[in-house]
Amino acid sequence: MFYLSQSGLPQPADLGLIALAPFFIRRQYLTATMGSVRPYIAFLGLVIVVNLVWLSISQNMDFLQTIAFYGFNAIVFLFVLSVVGKHRSSIERSLTIGLFIAVAIQIFVVMSHVGEAARSSGTFQNPNQLGYWALCVLGIFFLARQARAGLLELIFTSGALYIAFVSLSRSTILAIALLAVVHFARHAPRRTMAVLVAGLLAGTVVMLVPSPAQRSLEHRFQQMEAIEKLERRFARASEKSQLEVRGYDRITDNPTLVAVGAGEGYHERFSSIDRELHSTIGTVLFSYGLLGMVAFLIFLGSLTGYTKILPYLYLAPFVFYGLAHQGLRFSFFWVFCALLAASSRGLLSSSFRLNLPFRRGPSIPARGAAAWRRPGYASASASASASASAPDLVRRRSPR
Template sequence: MMSTIEITRLTKNELNIVDKLILFFYSLYFILNPIYLWSSGLPQISDLSIIFSIIIYTFYRKFTFKITEEIKPILLVGLLFVVWIIFINLIWIFRLQTIDNFLVSTFFYIYNYFLLFFVIALVNHYKNILFKVTYISVIISVIIQFLIYIISGGGDGSRQVGFLNNPNQLGYYSLLILAFLIFFSSKLDIKFYWFMLAMVSSIILILASLSKAAIVSMLGLLILYLFVKNKKKKLKKKYVVCLALILALGFSMYKATDFFQENQLMNSVQERADSIGEDPDDNLEGRGYDRLYDHPEYWITGAGEGAYYRFSKNNFELHSTLGNLLISYGIVGLSLFVLMVLFALRNDRFRSTYIVLFLMVYGLTHNGIRNSLLWILLALIASYTIKEINERTT
């Protein structure tokens, strides 16, 4: 209901039926994003939704928008990054005479770059409306997932998956949603109670996933946001009041009941925290970092993203965002990606740096670059200059 009322109010006198269809399928992407009907690596139902949005937009708008001087660098460097990936992977396909994972990996980067380009185009056309639609969509998405978690009997202490394929995907999805919420809280006039409900839903889902990387990243992101980066005084006061009430309630429950001692979710989170550094894969070799120093010959141009049998110790991809880029595409590929991110952050005057930083903290032990939500967030961060310019000139 919130979505229908808000979007109708925003678009009543501005958008025609085609515009509404474009934004509807775009918003549906976020709502359907955590629902996997097929194995990981295949297009999911959310991808089909945003493809419908792209098709309608292409026929209706034909991508006819002005690329500003602020946006040009991120699009250019991003394009060079993807071209480099295509080039390196094709070289290794011909050298090794195998397409083992190389083509699939390449497709992810092409697809995500195109989504980045698409979202920037949407911001150019729909301006602040696109930000509001995205904000509403991520709130609906995470609240639905939280309700599913509750209805399905969540909180039993086991690692939750939801409708995704593994717990780490749930943790990363929820962390990305938290990043979106924090980003929008400084850009839009938000309704505090809906915002807090979405924040709490994200936090609980991250805890329920028992993903150590997601929990650590979440804590760092929340601490910086609540106590350092949040510049809205009224909003900050509300956070302080809510936090004080939660702490008071928690302390009372701890003293008067056995809730915390008997709560299976809390106990599981505590056990996961205590096991940091003790699990078999909680080391450099377990995550595949050893190939960085075992194979320095790949530092410049990379080994491509596939044929992992070449790394005899661990026949899998390096479980790291930046580390995987370095071993797969060398210093050239890593530098292009970092430069693209820096150009995006520059357009937001680096105010969102800490948000991206903690997403990269998660990426120290997982390869999070394939998740399209990360690229869409970068597109929105990069587009904030367009939004501000449009608002000043309209």
């Protein structure tokens, strides 16, 4: 969340996590989620092999950096699964408090720099990172509070929407709106409307609240006009040009590499745009081939338990965001994936499993249930039943 060194280099928090990982990651804590760990290891192994092959061919160090990113995120994924496997539902309270503190800090930083740029970056180094962070923390928050959709959830959602609005990331705003609708609609449709209203209010606050330096509203509206012009430029852009900007033309121009995988790096090989393909799904398909795509889809399916519909709905906004942005290197995405796998398997107290219909046994009245827990109740009731049935047995056996 805070960058104390250059983007792409390990931050102090990353080094601390690496140091703690050997003490937390244990096989016995991963037993319950092994159904997701195995597909993930298979996908990770394919990523490492493909990038090592291209490293040996091109001698370009981009592929080695890619392996380092995936290796670190593997530690994050397994670390979160191990912590959840060890502590189960006891982490939800601390997780909720920590997320609220993080969002509050981010909002404070954002509001402290309102008006300095058309798009806010918060504590990150570009606006897209800020927006994606807001989407990830909202997804993590909803997973930790699956069975709840009250005022606390509404406040947190409003904070995430505010952060998304100031980042001006259209994909993030739409993905957060979709995620909020999924969560609130399954609990109470009326609260879904409240979430949408809160989103509109958050947008209004973004546009109207001046900065601490008391910049005039006129300057703020001038920025809004510039943003509207930028939006009109994007709206006038053809679908083909947008696909080229995102890098999708590499897939159509290099069908052979789609079959075997082009590796993730050395981007100047393919077009004049010297940058990565701006799509999670497109990156997996182009960089790791058809086999890598299948492995990644199997991994995503394993997170949801394959047969449960509700986890897919929570995963859908991230897939939607991934159509326009590459989010595989962002560690918070892998935290969300780990908690989704744990929740789908009932490891959290508000897991998906506890919200699915189940077959009920015979109901016990409240007094009966309380009496059932009293010592000697079973023996007393058995004796009473035997006494009641004894005369019937005598009557049946007595000669007529």
